[in-house]
Amino acid sequence: MISLGAARRHVLDRVPRRAPVPVPVGDALGLVLGEDVVATEQVPPFANTAMDGFALRATDAAGAPVELEILETIAAGHAPTAEVGPGQASRIFTGAPMPSGADAVVMVERTELVDERHVRVEIEVPVGNHVRPAGDDLDVGAVVLSAGEVLSAAHLGVLCSLGVGSVLAHPRLTVGVVSTGDELVEGGQPLAPGQIRDSNRRTLLALAAGAGCDVVDLGIAPDTEEAITAAIRRGVSTCDAVLTSGGVSMGDIDLVKVILDRIGDMRWMQIAIKPAKPFAFGLVDGVPVFGFPGNPVSSMVSFELLGRPALRQAMGHTSLDRPVVRAVADGAFDRRPDGKTHFARVVARHGADGRVHVDSAGGQGSHQLGAMAAANALAVLPDGDGVATGGEVDTLLLGDVPSESGLPIDPA
Structure with missing residues (x-):
């Protein structure tokens, strides 16, 4: 096994930041500014x-x-x-x-x-x-936005107030997602023996979109070498990155592994984390390809820890990860030493004491997507015996943290 840090370095070293390009202001929300913006006129232009x-x-x-x-x-x-x-x-x-x-x-x-x-x-x-007075808000020559800022709605308003039609910004990635396997089906039709409904593709498409990417659904490729090769080739020829799930475990005999090894420069990893131990990453025709585990929770956790940081880095972000807070465990998180860091699915809330509190979201199996859907955070449990009730635990926030009144508030 390798450490999570080593796996992240391997990925991040191979997904460089993309150069800024001119982007219309109307398409720039959430992008990282590539240059300073200097006011060339006064706002307001008259008293x-x-x-x-x-x-x-x-x-x-x-x-x-x-x-x-x-x-x-x-x-x-x-x-x-x-x-x-x-x-x-x-x-x-x-x-x-x-x-x-x-x-x-x-x-x-x-x-x-x-x-x-x-x-x-x-x-x-x-x-x-x-x-x-004229120039009360912005005056000629003032640096109104700095390179590296993530463009918000207010930033776009400032740009429009100055008559700026486009800005240099790190471009949004186009990310393709493909599922493979004869067992996968879509829709609500009755399942035949051995079939399962494909959830990972839709989940990964949503996660990539939430990270600020444009997404392309590459569909489900059946278990034939021709179909899988065609899907991956289509992805790397039209997208800036491709995400797949399944076929990355050591014991897997999967055409995805065979094909990616043949057409790309891949590394198949066993990372010292639970869930999401197996992971693959490499380049096909210079395009990053991420191989996430097939279990749905493992796929999501792997994306959060390895996929999302790499995609955000490519889009110019310097803050790559979700926010982490030191939270109070409202229930015990028991585990056994196994050489891995565990990521427990938890529900985080803001307590009356002003601190974030966490409790289990339910089943912790890597196949239990329902508990993952109930979670808004991951509690980070280092190798050891876990965390006792009332103890403190680092927590990766995946969404809003509600207060006791139910209103989301800033946990910081």
């Missing part, structure tokens, strides 16, 4: 009002209440047509440009219309009151 109200000269509000002449009404998207002079004001709506001559805004709630041409201002206001 505007933060409130509905009246634009005036602050000196004219001295000694309020005062009565001022209304010059015009200025709506957002429309330019002022009159300069505000002494004793005058313009009605203005949020976001509209400030008229020349005015240096403050009094909110509408602190005014009263006298008639169509006059307004009573009830309070004094300082210069700049409720005025957003």
Whole structure:
């Protein structure tokens, strides 16, 4: 057996970060920025009002209440047509440009219309009151986004506010997933003797999509050399990585192993973890091919520990793994020394003490997908006798951690 660390290094060393390419802003959500973005214009581009109200000269509000002449009404998207002079004001709506001559805004709630041409201002206001100056958000020459940032919805909004149509970003991977085996079927039809429904392909497609990849369903290939070879060849010719499941254990006599050894540079590993001990990885025509175990839980755990980090690295991420927290064990996690690190499927929640608490999600067999579906975390159990109730355990978070009220909160 080899350590998980050694297996990860082998994989990560062979899945390099892809070079940044121009990406339309509309397609860039979740991508890693490949260069700094510098503002080439001001945001906002002109001084505007933060409130509905009246634009005036602050000196004219001295000694309020005062009565001022209304010059015009200025709506957002429309330019002022009159300069505000002494004793005058313009009605203005949020976001509209400030008229020349005015240096403050009094909110509408602190005014009263006298008639169509006059307004009573009830309070004094300082210069700049409720005025957003040009460049108040972003100024020319400012570095607004830095290389390496993962582009969020707010980042895309910033880019659009600057008129940026595309950015240099590390591209999203296209990942193909293929299942092989005569025993696999799809759909809800009755199963013939020896048949099982294919769950791993759909699970791996979803996991790869959740990691930020575009996914391609390569289907189920029956157990013939021609069909399996064609599926893998199709995957490596159209995708940036290919995921398979099954046929990677030492005792397996499987065409996948025979074919991948013939057409690729593969390494078949036994990793000191449970589940997901067997794992294969290599390159076929320069394209990474991951061979995950056939048991559904093993396939998912193997993806989390080895597949997801490699795919994220290729897409430019520096944070490769799920977050890990030190959690309190609400029940004992018993195990025996066997030279392996165990990953127990657990339900994590945020307790009243402000800490994350974990308990078993159910059956821990590598075939028990129901317990994996109930889990939102993996408790990491080092080789030894396990963790007693009330003990602490490192926990890999796979999803949101609910609070006692049921609301997801930040466990940090």
